[in-house]
Amino acid sequence: MTWKAVNAFLTHPKPITLTDEELRSEGETTEPATPPRVKAWVRYPEATVEVEGRVLAFNERVALVEYGVLGGGTQRAWVWRSAVTNPRREAP
Numbered sequence: 001m002t003w004k005a006v007n008a009f010l011t012h013p014k015p016i017t018l019t020d021e022e023l024r025s026e027g028e029t030t031e032p033a034t035p036p037r038v039k040a041w042v043r044y045p046e047a048t049v050e051v052e053g054r055v056l057a058f059n060e061r062v063a064l065v066e067y068g069v070l071g072g073g074t075q076r077a078w079v080w081r082s083a084v085t086n087p088r089r090e091a092p
Helices: 001-013
Strands: 037-043 047-058 062-068 074-081
Touching: 037 062, 037 074
Parallel strands: none
Antiparallel strands: 037 047, 047 062, 062 074
């Protein structure tokens, strides 16, 4: 592990993911073969931000979103499905 990676780990805020109790929701979790690109609202201690990423798993009520962060690397957070939308396509 590099010092840059250690510094990023220690200084980047961690997302606030759903609790175990919140994750005990209806339906089995599906893991898509090709994770779709999405936009999702993710909570942090300091603010809530909209990120662009991919859904790695989901069920009727929750989704696991993975997204890139500044400085490299990725983060993952479980969010409510209502916090996830399909990104708008740019006009050609």
